[in-house]
Amino acid sequence: MKSKFSKTFRRFLLSYLVILIIPNIAGYITYQTSINAAEKNSIDTSLLLLKQSKDVLEQRMAEVKNFTRQLAINQDITLIMNESVKKDSYNIYGLWKTWRDVSYYDKTNDFLQNYYIYLNNYDVILTPATIYYRPVHYYELNQYSDLTFEEWKKTVIQASHQDTVLPLRSYIRNKTESFVMTYIQSLPLNSFGKPRGTVVILIDESKISSMLMSFSSQYGGWAYITDKDGKPLASAGIDNDQIAQIGLKSAPQEMETRQFVDDTLQITVRSASNGWLYVAGIPKAALMEQATKIQHFTWTVTAVALVIGLLICLLLAYRNSTPINRLVRIVREQIGQDSYAARNDYDFLHGNIAGLISDNRLLETELSRQIPLVRDAFIKRILRGEFHSLHEIRAAAAQSGTEFQGDYGFVGIIRINGYSGMNSEEILNELQAARLLIKQTVLALDATAAITDLDSDKIAMVSSLASEPRELQRMVIEERMMELKAILDADYRISVTISFGSSFNSLSDTSRSFEEARRAMDYAAASGSDGNIIWYQEIWKETTTYYYPLDQEMRLLSALKVGETTEAKRIADQIFVQNFAERGLSAEMAQQLIGEIKGTILKLIDQKAIPDPDESELLKNRTVQMVLSEGIDQVRSELEEIIEQIGDLIVRKKNEKENETVSAIRQAVEARFGDANLSMYQIAESVGRPEKYISQLFKEQTGEHVSDFLEKIRIKHASALLFDSVMTIDEIALQVGYNSSHSFRRAFKRVQGVSPSLYRKSTNE
CATH class of the missing domain: 3.30.70.270 (Reverse transcriptase/Diguanylate cyclase domain)
Structure with missing residues (x-):
């Protein structure tokens, strides 16, 4: 047995070597013949193209800088920034006039399509589209993925900046993620203390990357731009991890370099004005375009070599894997495994069972060691309010042993x-x-x-x-x-x-x-x-403002989304107790609180959580009509009714979807029960749901596992064939999806209580 496995291994290794060596030799010969002829021309062309991209980008960034200078000398902005603002007193006309003066700039330069101006004295944000009287409203729609609201406000719009350029980072605009480079300038210019205003210009990576696309489209290569600290600003045909690896290998300080690195011609140009580094890479394959005849010869030799190598590989694989596959299939049936993760079949047969036992013991030991850490992490999460539902909390508590x-x-x-x-x-x-x-x-x-x-x-x-x-x-x-x-x-x-x-x-x-x-x-x-x-x-508590933090709103939304009506009503009741029982709110503050609560409900409705548009519209109208003049108790009662109605609609939608999924699982099993290789993954793929989800859902809805249902379907059809057909038991086993008659007989007796032969005999009698 051992010698057979060793022989199989050698033959597989030989086939891989044949496939790899033949095309590599052909490629090496072609490379040596053509690289010298194409190298100089391609290098000069690529260097010129990279310099042109640098000049264009520097010109566009200069236009961005000039734009901030124009804003700095704009009289309306200067006046509005220096106004003394009283509490809750806004110069509406002045803000509108200033917004109107700056709103057209986004049409003058595609680098200026997304900018905003923060006025510190008013604490407002002007954009080309509108005015945000609270920065938090702008942040809800436009935010860096790695900055909280307080961090963004402290480090971006309230800090002092002089031509600051933030490197590429993830940015979410209207729930759509993109990557942007940020240019920041404080107003007025040379504001070394606390600035009166800030101009922030968000430049989409795609607008910069478009200048580099020719390297990937024309040459099949890549290009990227980094700032003087090596942080990526834009790229084409390459990701940030690869950029970081290239930066570690070489970070040239010269103004221009050209060298071959890992079969790639790497050209760098450093800007004298801002220190930005422009890097382009062209594969050696692209340098051989001029050697047409040699390329034709190379493709012919490579294709023939690949065909020959592939035929040899298939022949050796078939001759040597067929007996191994048969043996592996028998072992799987005996130990009840549908799949395995091993380098080859030999590893499966040699160490699967022993490895499974060993891994199980190691896993138990490691889990025992990790329980205190998991419990500590769970307690910290529940204190920070990171769970969205009671079900999630209880599941995490059970997992951590709390x-x-x-x-x-x-x-x-x-x-x-x-x-x-x-x-x-x-x-x-x-x-x-x-x-x-x-x-x-x-x-x-x-x-x-x-x-x-x-x-x-x-x-x-x-x-x-x-x-x-x-x-x-x-x-x-x-x-x-x-x-x-x-x-x-x-x-x-x-x-x-x-x-x-x-x-x-x-x-x-x-x-x-x-x-x-x-x-x-x-x-x-x-x-x-x-x-x-x-x-x-x-302790003394502030009573002049209402209490409705963001995490409380998120918990209310999360409870409604999963249909936990009781939890949602409890949170709503707590909001009223905290604000109207424990605090003495003014009528204006109470009205603002009711408006915030209505906004939460409308936000959920706008997220299409309710599938029926008529029901959604009725709920929206009912929410809008909820006013404080009707009395706190009436508003509270109306809100509870709305929450209960939303919960009923969401639970109904959830149940309908679950029933449809269970029906789809049944149909998939009944349609493919004859496939011996049918697995849970294939069933999940056919219904478009994860394996774990459909397994748990089917068990909850029907009281049995999917595998048990599949077995019953197979035995049901097998029973019919035993009754009214002349097929042998082996033929029936293959017909209903069993690899061997032995496993079929065991399954049949487990379900029907008798062997297939006795069942056929009794039905015939």
């Missing part, structure tokens, strides 16, 4: 006092030991608490409860924390400050309680209450 007593509880933060601003290695080691002692003490007092590190001197904990929190539970938690403080002070001389947010009534609401605990901790630091236990309800 158990909660119920859906209620409090989130608290424990801060070790006396270490503020200290970050030496000795202090950090001391804090690490203190955190460990605190965790052990907390778990000794409450074994169900979920704990994670927040910072070197802070720990967060989630105390879950089985029922809705009442004053008694709060007193119990406070007594427990007092005991914790006493133990830490008496045994370890550790002083701590503890803060708690208000109670949460759903696990998806822990992020809100966590944020309140952080505010309470900040309040303790600011008010000098270190060493105490601070509750969020006991």
Whole structure:
């Protein structure tokens, strides 16, 4: 057996070598013959083309720079930037007139098609299309993928810039991703302090790359441009990873270079004005265009060599793989595997079973080691509010082995006092030991608490409860924390400050309680209450503005999208309690809050979450007509009815889709049950859904696995053939999709309770 496998391996290796060596020899001969004749002309032409691209781009960037200078001397912009703005007081006409003066610039240069002007005193953004009176509204539609709103506002529109060029980065405009280069100029010019305004010009990569496309379209090569720091600005025929590799191998400082690197002619030109590097690569194959006769000869030799090599490969593969394939098929049937991942059949037969056992043990060991890390990551995620539904939270909790007593509880933060601003290695080691002692003490007092590190001197904990929190539970938690403080002070001389947010009534609401605990901790630091236990309800809260953060809106949208009506109504109820029960909002603030809530519902409807256009229009009209003049209770009741109606429509749509998918799975199985190679992947591909999804859905809807249903269909048809046909059992096995009569007999007896021969005999009798 071993010698046969070794012989097979040698023959496969020989076939690969034959296929690879013959065309390589032919290509090498052609290359040596033609490269010298075509090299000089191609190099000169490519260098000239690259310089022309550099000159054109520098001219266009100069036009962009001139555009910012024109804005800097524009009288309307200068006046509007220097106006003194009172709170909620806008010079509407001045802003409109300024917008009108600058709105036509996007038609003068395709590099200026997407720009905006930020006015610091008004905190507004002017674009060629409209005026955004809040930067957050512009950010919702136009944003860098790697910058949050605060980071964008701090580093882009409020920072001081002098002809700043940001390298290529991902940018999302109206939910469409692209890559842009950014040019930024502060207004007025030479604003070294806090600028009064900022001009930001977003230049799409495709507009720059179009200047380089000739290298890929004409030569089949590539070209790219980087700034003086080596960061990509545009490319054609090459991705950023390849650019980074080329930059590591060579970053020439000369103004012009030309050299062969890995069978590619690489030409570089560096700009004297801004230090940008222009690089183009042309494959050696493109340099041989002038050698027509030699190329014809090369193609002929290469084609003949490939055909001969392919025939040899097919012959050897067929002769040597047929017996191996038969043996592999038998082994698969015996061990019940539909597929395997191995370099070849020999690896499968030699080490599949032993490797499976070994990998299973290693996996169990590794999972045991990773559970604490997974649990810690889960606690951090739930505190940050990264989960979109209760189902997702419970699934992640089960995966990490985290158990909660119920859906209620409090989130608290424990801060070790006396270490503020200290970050030496000795202090950090001391804090690490203190955190460990605190965790052990907390778990000794409450074994169900979920704990994670927040910072070197802070720990967060989630105390879950089985029922809705009442004053008694709060007193119990406070007594427990007092005991914790006493133990830490008496045994370890550790002083701590503890803060708690208000109670949460759903696990998806822990992020809100966590944020309140952080505010309470900040309040303790600011008010000098270190060493105490601070509750969020006991500190002063701002009542002049409403509370409706973005993460709360996202949780409401997520609950509605998946049809969790109860969770959505709970979140809506919490919004009203936080703003109308715990805060004293003015009529204007209350009206703005209702408008924001209506905007959330309309946003969901506009995302086509509701398939029926008539229902969608009715819901939209009903939402628009919801006004505060009807009374808070009436608005609250109307909102709950709208949420319930949306949830019913989404659940109905979800059920219809699931029923259609199950029906499609049944049809696919019934149509292809005779295919012995039918797999879950092929079924999933035919219905256009992932394997795991259709497996779980079919089990939930029908109570049986897809494989069991397939087996029943096959046995059903086999039973019919046994009853009214003269086919042999082996022929029937092949007819209904079994590779061997042995596996067919086992499956038949498992389903029908008797062997195929006894079944045929009994039906004939």
